[in-house]
Amino acid sequence: MVMRCKYFHAAVILMFSLLAATQVALPAAGSNHAARILQRDARGLTIAFTPQRWYVETEDFAGQELTRIDFPGAILAEEEGKPQIPYHVATVAIPWGATVSYRIVAARSEPLANVRIVPFPRHKKLDDAHVDEFVFDGAVYGGSQVFPGELVQISPAATFRDHQIIQVRVAGAQYQPQQRQILKYDRIVLRLDFAGGRVLSGTKQSAHSSAEEELYRGAILNYEQSRDWRKPVTAGRKLSRLSSLQGTTFYRFKIRQEGMYKIDGRFLESNISSLDLSQVDPTRIRLFNNGGRELLRHIDAARPDGLTENAILVVDGGDGRFDLDDFILFYGRGVEGWEFDPDQRRFVHYINHYDFDNLYWLSLDGSVAGKRMQIATSGQPGGAVVEEYQGLAFVEEERSNPLNSGLNWFGEQFSVTDPNATVNLDLPNAIANRQTDFNFRFAALNSGTHGFVLQMNNVEFANATFNGNAPSQGQYVNMRIQNFQFDATGLLTPGTNTLQFRYTHNASFGQAFLDWFEMFYPAQLRAVEDELFFYAVPDSGLRTYGISNFSSQGIQLFDITDYADVKQFTGATVANNSITFADV
Template identity: 30%
Template sequence: MKKRFIFYLLSSLLVFPLTGFAENHATILQQTNSGLIYRLAFKTPTIDTLEQNRTEKLRIRFQEQTGIFNYQNQLYPEQTTVLAVPPVDRPINVTLLNAQWRSVETKLPLQHGLPDQPINEEINTVGISGTGWMGDLRIAQIRTIPLRFFNGEWQYLTSAEIQVSWPAFQPIADNFTEQTSVSGRAVLNAEAINQFTRRRAQSTLLKRSQQTGREFVRMEVESNGIYRISGAMLTQAGVAISSLDQDQIRMYNGGGRPLPEGVTAERSQSLIEIPIIVQDGGDGQINSTDTILFFGQSVNDWEYSDELGQWVHYTNPYETKNVYWLSWDAQASAAKRFQVESASAGTTVQHGLHLHSIENDLLKIMDSGRDWYDNPLSPGDFENFEFTFINPRRSSAKIRLRMVADDVGSPNTLGLRLNNSTEQIFSFNSSSGSSDGYKVISSTIRSFQQLSTETSGSNTMQVQFKNTVGSAKTYVDWIELMIDDSLHAQGGELSFANNPDDAVRTFSASDFSSEPIVMEIS
């Protein structure tokens, strides 16, 4: 049986498996309670031309681009940086401190927008595109337009220093850290998530069953990770911790998956107890500094399927939060605990199955719907995707990807290669781009393996739209790459699936800054 192991390093009251800001071209230079300064770095954009209305137009695309900005019916590239900001309704100011530009060496007009695409009346290199709330976290979206027409030519931005400021904010100190739905991948200043999360009244945490009179503490989880509950948090929630028997503390969960639609389908009639770790300091009592640790799972994530032999994505379309219940009533059975086990002699495992996934939520090609896609590829266009491996086993990579097309193509032919592998050619048919006023999207999911070109360090997977018999453009929706690689942590988390084997295995982890918490999630 394959097992999934999670190593987390706990360093704060509430710990999420953060991997840092996903857009590594953004770096914070300075940060205070009244704002921050960050630097953006842009790689050389892809520059080509296309014909619109029998006129040659310029198309410029950046790897860091997150969308397009229509100004005077010309499509400018747009990059958005998301920041956590104070949870109060106060102005946010953005200033461009320094910018480095480079000539594109052309005066051609930019490509035109679609007929129904909104046109903006003004344009600035930096500005606020919007502020709002993601759960209990207030965020600001900072728009950067890395292209300008200056001195009779187009110039693109290579780097910029941007200052974002707000009135000085000092959060109210308390012992309770509110859970937030925002992952550290989503915002640049991830370390400010807890500081800028809006606090809520805690009186609703303690619940009482109408049927049994038993008391519970209700918690909501949106991200996979190890969560820590302190005695002080329980006291603030209304729990009399001095009367708690630590041997009877239990955690329950309903799984977080959608219930089956069939009326006669089998379904769970009760909550399931999950194992926890109770750190009581050795005195058998719960006080304000003692902690309870449990592994919380998202309702929208990846899990390894023994049956399929690969990671699969799961989602609950009806919920964004997984609910956990903490109970302390005396029962005859022993409460479930994570146990420390000593391994028998065996072979030390150095490799495991790792998942690399890319979800290209950059733009949508229709006005509604949940699907977002990568930038469009015209015939001849290609896009490179970078993956970093440590010490991969050759020929172990398995790639799955979904391609979509927005118009007729019979067929659309594409090619895929990993590093210098032999190009894998595949094709699919797509139908007309519209029907009765609706946008029609055709798609295909393809799998590739035995590419035999995996290497340590940076690896480039290239997808090229070779040709089409029709007028379709293609888009990369998502990519999944599973590979047998050396065990390595990313952002404080080590997650992998064990290769099938009946032999006893020993796993080792090192280079943690303090004692890690290790949990086996099977």
């Protein structure tokens, strides 16, 4: 049986301000400025590939001088161990069913003598970090043939919405290993010829939105020419998934902090100048958000099919109107937090590597009834009352990228000359004199013995020591990642707690990073400024929870385990500014 961690929020509801509402806008697509069409007709086109400028750099890699060449907009060849050649890449539309041939009309080159071009590196993963190792393909670097042997590569035809397209790759340079020379092409003129296929000139094509046209214009080099080659759009092309959203105005706002948010009519009227509040049907108010998590990188991984509607609570006084004092209540969260791993039965933190804010979309004029919070009823309280929960804290900051590439970003940097750092943690509900569990991840930038002395509130509780890696031949850097787990008792106090780091190294050149740390500690079920978020770890049977320290009796309880299907809890006992409820 899969066990889910239940997540609750109890609060006296307050008003949170949101960013001003805005209309949806789509960014324009980019273009390839190095490729220019010189001539086109029904059976082909002529293209000039001209780099705007060249970048030529010579670097020392493990005692070898290697030359790197590039130009703006280039795509680098990614064949491990082979010369890193910059390519022009252009997407060209062709008639449906046509075959493509090419010929080079003109080429102008300039030699770079006495150089050895840098190879594409071998990517290796060591201790959860990626390192680059430069190896040389002997057949290329020790041979007599120019690389690449062909300046032009044409991909097989593919489908791009209503178009058939090819990708044209033109090498910006060639490497001559025997002469230790790079031929740098300042201009290549290419003729593409199309044979066969269907040319649909004069055929009426289905209308496309301006956003679609901008997409095509930015992606297809011969956009104007391609308009006559589009496949006619069938009547069933529109997605039924979007039918309920068509003709709807969306208002976008951002959320960074987790909380229960309240939007009333007065706020809407003051922030949306075009809104006529009397025309808002409370039953048609809808809210959309996809949870704030990163999309999984694997292309086949499951992901939301468009926008996910979130359950909300709409309080309109029962008169069917949305007046100034009526309001929308919903659960909002940021892009970082915790999730429960049912296999390991432990909490793990997550962040979003690409943004700090979670985007929400509010609709006030749709034609479909909105999703509303369902009611969950408290069980019958009984037995011992649980008055503490699993406290959680983590820090992961993406400050430093030592390789200036890839996904490996780290937080605080330490060196022998700058060895100290402190992190202040606000833990208002921490229970003193109890055990705290810690997880740390550090990264060493170089070899030698790296050490961290760890203190909490000036009390030393652990030493983390590990050896770094030395770069092998051809490697630029060889990082070492190391995880540590510690526990200690009696370190925390309710309120501000200070975690202190002191770095050591057995030589003068040591450098290391803090990647992240996690803390797990017992905490009291006490409201802080009239609200409390807490997890209830899966357990057998019914458990009774008691939360105190609210400022009034107006306490509301929500099950926020599923961000899109939040439930309002009823049947709880409220007395003496506290709430007691039971749940499995």
